Amino acid sequence: MAEREVGVIGGASDYPGGNVLPKSPEDESSESPASQHSQDLKSILVTSVLNLEKLDVDLYRGTHHWVPRSQRLFGGQIVGQALVAAAKSVSDNLYAHSLHCYFVRTGDPKVPVLYQVDRIRDGRSFTVRSVRAIQHGQPILICQASFHMLQPSPLQHQFTMPVVPQPEDLLTGEELIRLYLSKPNLAEKFKQGLNKLLANEVPIEIKPVNPPHFYRLAATEPKTLFWVRARGYIGEGNMKLHCCVAAYVSDFAFLGTALLPYPDYRAQFSASLDHAMWFHTTFRSDEWMLYECESPWAGGSRGLVQGRLWRRDGVLAASCSQEGVLRVKPVTEPSKL
Numbered sequence: 001m002a003e004r005e006v007g008v009i010g011g012a013s014d015y016p017g018g019n020v021l022p023k024s025p026e027d028e029s030s031e032s033p034a035s036q037h038s039q040d041l042k043s044i045l046v047t048s049v050l051n052l053e054k055l056d057v058d059l060y061r062g063t064h065h066w067v068p069r070s071q072r073l074f075g076g077q078i079v080g081q082a083l084v085a086a087a088k089s090v091s092d093n094l095y096a097h098s099l100h101c102y103f104v105r106t107g108d109p110k111v112p113v114l115y116q117v118d119r120i121r122d123g124r125s126f127t128v129r130s131v132r133a134i135q136h137g138q139p140i141l142i143c144q145a146s147f148h149m150l151q152p153s154p155l156q157h158q159f160t161m162p163v164v165p166q167p168e169d170l171l172t173g174e175e176l177i178r179l180y181l182s183k184p185n186l187a188e189k190f191k192q193g194l195n196k197l198l199a200n201e202v203p204i205e206i207k208p209v210n211p212p213h214f215y216r217l218a219a220t221e222p223k224t225l226f227w228v229r230a231r232g233y234i235g236e237g238n239m240k241l242h243c244c245v246a247a248y249v250s251d252f253a254f255l256g257t258a259l260l261p262y263p264d265y266r267a268q269f270s271a272s273l274d275h276a277m278w279f280h281t282t283f284r285s286d287e288w289m290l291y292e293c294e295s296p297w298a299g300g301s302r303g304l305v306q307g308r309l310w311r312r313d314g315v316l317a318a319s320c321s322q323e324g325v326l327r328v329k330p331v332t333e334p335s336k337l
């Protein structure tokens with residue numbers, strides 16, 4: 001077996017020129033209270049999921065950590081790994097600013113994924129890579145990623161971050177499930193479902209801003225807000241790596257936003273068809289970021305979702321878009337109690 005490279009993406013330190021792209025306040029000191037949460041446990045996203053094995057020039061192999069209940073590979077994992085592969089072939093002064101991916105086949109959790117990088121163009125300011133994720137000799141994902149060197153500009157604006165409770169005042173996904181499990185007379189079937197969710201070793205932490213009401217699933221507008229970060233410590237520096245982690249994180253619970261107005265239906269078949277991201281500035285993916293998701297449209301068995309990842313100091317870190325196939329059927333299940 002080929003030896004794993006040391007570090008996920010070698011060499012790149014953080015963006016230089018903090019006057020152009022403001023640093024996260026949590027970057028200023030690795031001892032800041034917010035970053036002390038998990039320094040003793042390195043994120044498995046760094047040590048395993050995004051730590052690709054180099055097989056040859058521009059050819060890498062990635063393995064899986066968490067596989068969703070659908071037994072299809074998690075789209076965020078494939079996108080994150082593809083971006084790692086692309087980033088390995090660009091110089092340290094270039095930073096991912098966007099990626100555009102199509103999920104063309106279901107990922108098979110039983111075998112690893114190969115990532116073949118094509119060096120499409122090395123320009124003066126922009127560099128473009130194309131990555132094919134391959135299983136069983138066929139592409140499962142095609143990804144174009146573009147990298148840019150820092151170029152200051154007087155043009156600078158962004159939307160305003162929504163005002164929400166801070167993550168310290170909210171429960172984690174696991175704490176919410178435990179709370180649901182403590183409800184008396186819970187049907188055995190639902191207990192089992194919740195316990196399975198608890199056993200999931202998802203390498204990211206989530207704190208929903210408006211957790212769903214356990215007893216009554218009401219139709220809501222297709223908008224959701226949650227705090228999210230990588231589980232475990234990654235540390236400052238290596239902005240390329242934080243972008244790859246954000247790519248992983250950004251696909252989590254994203255498409256579900258399009259189902260929020262339809263509690264009387266459940267997804268019989270849902271899968272992301274494409275995923276696009278734009279990275280705007282520095283951030284730390286192991287620090288809480290607010291993920292603001294909305295679905296402006298659904299129809300014809302498809303749904304469109306758009307997301308914004310906010311640093312907790314109110315700086316817009318990244319934007320995302322995704323379309324997915326959504327085939328639903330009416331809910332006929334009995335009460336949870």
Ligand SMILES: CCC(=O)SCCNC(=O)CCNC(=O)[C@H](O)C(C)(C)COP(=O)(O)OP(=O)(O)OC[C@H]1O[C@@H](n2cnc3c(N)ncnc32)[C@H](O)[C@@H]1OP(=O)(O)O
Nearest residue numbers: 072073074075076103104105106107251269271272325327
């Ligand atoms: C968190 C979200 C994620 O991470 S999802 C993971 C990332 N995304 C993916 O894995 C998607 C990968 N891409 C694919 O699998 C394919 O490109 C997809 C999207 C399925 C399209 O391939 P295509 O060959 O056109 O499939 P398809 O849509 O015809 O069939 C897929 C399954 O749906 C069924 N289907 C089809 N039409 C209907 C219909 N009208 N009503 C009900 N079901 C329908 C098909 O029978 C097929 O089902 P099955 O897979 O055979 O069980």
